[in-house]
Amino acid sequence: MIKFFSKEDKNGGVLERLRHGLSKTRSSISGRLDRLFLGKKEITGDLLEEVEEILFTSDIGVVTTQELINLLQDKVARKELKDPEKLKAVLREYMLSFLRIDSPAQSFPLNGQPLVIMVVGVNGVGKTTSIGKIASRYKSEGKSVMLVAADTFRAAAVEQLIIWGDRAGAEVIKQSTGSDPSAVVFDGLTAAVSRVFDVVIIDTAGRLHTKTNLMQELQKINRVIGQKIQGAPHEIWLVLDATTGQNSISQAEVFNNILGLTGIILTKLDGTAKGGIVVGISHQLGIPIRYIGIGEKIDDLRPFDPDDFVKAIFE
Amino acid sequence: MFESLSEKFSSIFKKITGRGILSDANIQEALKEVRLALLEADVNYKVVKNVVEEIRQRAVGKEVLQSLTPGQQLIKIVNEELTRLMGDVKQGLQLLGRTPHALMLVGLQGSGKTTTAAKLAVHLQKQGRHPYLVPADIYRPAAIEQLIKLAKQINVPFYPTNPSQKPEDICMDSLSKAGKEGSDVLIIDTAGRLHIDEAMMDELVRIRKKINPAEILLVADAMTGQDAVNVAKHFNETLDISGVILSKMEGDARGGAALSIKAVTEKPIKFIGVGEKIDSLEPFYPDRMASQILGMGDVLSLIEKAQAELDESEALKLQKKLRKNEFDLEDFKGQLQQIKKIGSFEQILGMLPGIGQLKKLKQMNHDDKELVKVEAIINSMTTQERRSYKIINGSRRRRIALGSGTTVQDVNRLLKNFAQTKKMMERFSKKGYSGMGALFG
Ligand SMILES: Nc1nc2c(ncn2[C@@H]2O[C@H](COP(=O)(O)OP(=O)(O)OP(=O)(O)O)[C@@H](O)[C@H]2O)c(=O)[nH]1
Ligand SMILES: [Mg+2]
Numbered sequence: 001m002i003k004f005f006s007k008e009d010k011n012g013g014v015l016e017r018l019r020h021g022l023s024k025t026r027s028s029i030s031g032r033l034d035r036l037f038l039g040k041k042e043i044t045g046d047l048l049e050e051v052e053e054i055l056f057t058s059d060i061g062v063v064t065t066q067e068l069i070n071l072l073q074d075k076v077a078r079k080e081l082k083d084p085e086k087l088k089a090v091l092r093e094y095m096l097s098f099l100r101i102d103s104p105a106q107s108f109p110l111n112g113q114p115l116v117i118m119v120v121g122v123n124g125v126g127k128t129t130s131i132g133k134i135a136s137r138y139k140s141e142g143k144s145v146m147l148v149a150a151d152t153f154r155a156a157a158v159e160q161l162i163i164w165g166d167r168a169g170a171e172v173i174k175q176s177t178g179s180d181p182s183a184v185v186f187d188g189l190t191a192a193v194s195r196v197f198d199v200v201i202i203d204t205a206g207r208l209h210t211k212t213n214l215m216q217e218l219q220k221i222n223r224v225i226g227q228k229i230q231g232a233p234h235e236i237w238l239v240l241d242a243t244t245g246q247n248s249i250s251q252a253e254v255f256n257n258i259l260g261l262t263g264i265i266l267t268k269l270d271g272t273a274k275g276g277i278v279v280g281i282s283h284q285l286g287i288p289i290r291y292i293g294i295g296e297k298i299d300d301l302r303p304f305d306p307d308d309f310v311k312a313i314f315e
Numbered sequence: 316m317f318e319s320l321s322e323k324f325s326s327i328f329k330k331i332t333g334r335g336i337l338s339d340a341n342i343q344e345a346l347k348e349v350r351l352a353l354l355e356a357d358v359n360y361k362v363v364k365n366v367v368e369e370i371r372q373r374a375v376g377k378e379v380l381q382s383l384t385p386g387q388q389l390i391k392i393v394n395e396e397l398t399r400l401m402g403d404v405k406q407g408l409q410l411l412g413r414t415p416h417a418l419m420l421v422g423l424q425g426s427g428k429t430t431t432a433a434k435l436a437v438h439l440q441k442q443g444r445h446p447y448l449v450p451a452d453i454y455r456p457a458a459i460e461q462l463i464k465l466a467k468q469i470n471v472p473f474y475p476t477n478p479s480q481k482p483e484d485i486c487m488d489s490l491s492k493a494g495k496e497g498s499d500v501l502i503i504d505t506a507g508r509l510h511i512d513e514a515m516m517d518e519l520v521r522i523r524k525k526i527n528p529a530e531i532l533l534v535a536d537a538m539t540g541q542d543a544v545n546v547a548k549h550f551n552e553t554l555d556i557s558g559v560i561l562s563k564m565e566g567d568a569r570g571g572a573a574l575s576i577k578a579v580t581e582k583p584i585k586f587i588g589v590g591e592k593i594d595s596l597e598p599f600y601p602d603r604m605a606s607q608i609l610g611m612g613d614v615l616s617l618i619e620k621a622q623a624e625l626d627e628s629e630a631l632k633l634q635k636k637l638r639k640n641e642f643d644l645e646d647f648k649g650q651l652q653q654i655k656k657i658g659s660f661e662q663i664l665g666m667l668p669g670i671g672q673l674k675k676l677k678q679m680n681h682d683d684k685e686l687v688k689v690e691a692i693i694n695s696m697t698t699q700e701r702r703s704y705k706i707i708n709g710s711r712r713r714r715i716a717l718g719s720g721t722t723v724q725d726v727n728r729l730l731k732n733f734a735q736t737k738k739m740m741e742r743f744s745k746k747g748y749s750g751m752g753a754l755f756g
Contacts, residue, residue, distance in 0.1 A: 056360045059540040062351055123563060123591070124425030124536070153591075155468070156461035163456035208566040243423060245357035245540025247568040268424065271509045273542035296424070296454070 064280030098283035121239035123206030126267035132164030133301035143198035148188035209254035242275030267293030358571035401601035424507030427562030447498035452506035510549030543572035691719035
């Protein structure tokens with residue numbers, strides 16, 4: 001078909017080589033870094049270029065990779081970093097500094113008002129599933145939890161949330177598919193206040209951040225929440241899929257501009273994707289990552305730990 | 316956040332004076348930018364390496380066409396190469412053999428299989444087929460309900476899956492049911508799963524063995540990052556997929572995953588999903604995908620249009636004037652006429668060497684209606700006024716406004732912007748920047 005991908009290539013075909021190469025990438029970055037530095041006494045431009053390439057594979061992205069490389073290069077230029085062996089540790093430190101955002105989550109009590117959490121994100125990233133998991137966490141802390149089915153668009157979205165509500169032992173407030181999500185939210189909050197719930201989590205429909213009208217709909221929901229309960233929503237969390245590449249940046253930027261995010265949930269880290277994109281997002285937008293999703297079961301949620309995360313990138 | 320490739324190219328190639336032949340030396344820097352652009356677009360880095368090498372080999376020795384800048388020439392080559400790698404135009408479904416045919420959708424969680432199943436049903440209906448939807452995702456809460464709701468919405472028969480059934484049994488049973496009900500294509504919506512989940516991948520193999528599907532389509536999210544190669548490789552090796560559907564293409568993702576997936580599987584991309592609505596499934600066009608990955612929209616096709624339409628010597632004259640900052644409203648009038656020949660103002664901006672570099676231009680809204688207004692104002696000026704805009708005093712402004720059916724404020728604004736542009740050009744003239752777009756600020 002095409003020379004680049006054709007099988008008649010002398011070296012067993014480019015495709016073969018590519019496949020071969022790919023199976024190698026599965027070996028750890030750390031191992032590759034070690035090989036890279038083996039027998040090299042100096043940190044050369046070549047070496048840095050190779051580091052750059054390695055960072056790319058974890059989806060850290062062009063901009064953040066360049067930023068990290070520049071930091072490393074500065075350190076080398078200032079003669080603070082000479083030993084190739086130490087480069088990895090320094091790089092890890094820089095990444096950690098990008099991820100450590102000092103911004104604690106809203107804590108209880110809120111003068112008897114429920115803690116309101118709004119969960120947003122593009123289609124299929126894992127909003128509803130994460131909500132089920134988070135509800136279960138709060139329940140295990142002895143809180144009463146209400147889920148609001150504000151995805152009135154996608155087929156069977158309400159049914160899906162109801163099942164998660166059952167699993168977590170949380171009440172679900174719903175209306176029929178096609179109704180105004182703001183109205184569902186208003187009713188939900190009214191019920192939550194009068195019946196004194198501790199936590200209200202709002203499941204919104206997945207939407208691409210490029211759809212202006214749908215983003216305005218979120219703004220409206222946000223406003224309605226604030227009108228009903230002063231200071232709410234206390235948390236607005238964006239769900240990002242670790243499998244997504246550079247587009248996560250654009251998602252985070254737009255959702256943050258429109259709503260002012262207070263946290264990120266990074267899902268699907270149980271696959272082979274590293275989710276390195278959040279390093280730059282967290283750093284540039286100053287948004288902390290709250291939780292990670294590591295599976296489809298109710299307890300497959302963990303608080304985000306920067307050290308573990310960075311370790312996993314280098315593993 | 317990112318500059319587009321064409322902007323970077325034009326600054327790199329400014330160093331190459333005159334025209335001539337692309338050489339190893341003069342494209343080296345530009346190829347680095349190609350590499351970064353592909354990485355920014357989420358093309359897997361190993362794939363990028365191979366593609367860039369291929370482009371280098373194709374570009375070296377090429378003569379730069381009269382009407383193009385070296386940058387445009389290279390973009391053209393890059394685009395042609397990506398298009399070629401992306402595969403053939405329009406690959407429909409291959410439904411051969413005995414009916415009912417089975418069509419299996421597989422992929423990661425959240426990639427868009429269920430919605431795509433319904434979209435495919437609508438697509439097949441339009442072709443006179445009789446589709447039958449099979450919910451085989453017994454795991455995700457309400458996945459069965461989701462597909463059944465969609466099936467009812469589009470009036471397509473479906474298998475009444477019971478979550479206690481085994482997926483392979485669901486598929487076997489629906490095969491006979493569909494046949495009896497007069498359906499000729501089964502669309503099987505399987506559960507999303509991780510490519511490394513062996514038990515779950517095994518389930519797909521069992522289904523495949525039992526029903527021998529005519530098509531196994533990998534549904535992949537267009538926003539997928541570097542991991543796309545791992546996912547595609549695993550699914551393809553386990554199931555020998557017959558094609559790919561890229562979902563969520565209507566967003567602003569550059570879609571480099573398409574190239575990665577094509578590279579590791581060598582399987583055709585058959586459709587793209589461009590919305591949540593049930594009819595937003597489109598055939599895949601390699602050339603559009605290529606320009607999207609490069610982040611250049613329609614600029615590429617316009618390069619070709621420009622070759623045909625833009626008067627070469629006129630363009631050169633204009634460039635010289637821009638550089639010397641002798642650009643006046645008379646020249647601008649000429650430009651407006653050229654613009655009209657080619658397309659919108661926005662479109663032409665990308666083709667003028669150097670002009671894309673003005674960040675400000677990107678933030679502006681190049682409204683074509685606005686263009687009409689600007690043209691009317693300029694046409695109402697005398698040649699003398701266009702040659703030296705400074706003579707346009709208050710009474711002249713009133714006359715121009717009246718003649719063009721606009722307001723004095725409109726005229727003021729245009730003149731003010733033009734004056735600012737001249738100033739800006741002065742500042743940048745050494746670097747070859749130009750800024751006539753600021754007229755619309
Ligand atoms: N492997 C894995 N799958 C997950 C994880 N989180 C969610 N999923 C799966 O991803 C798919 C989509 O999850 P949903 O919770 O429906 O996503 P959503 O964002 O609510 O989707 P929409 O409402 O349709 O936009 C489901 O199949 C989930 O089981 C995770 O951490 N790991
Ligand atoms: Mg949902």
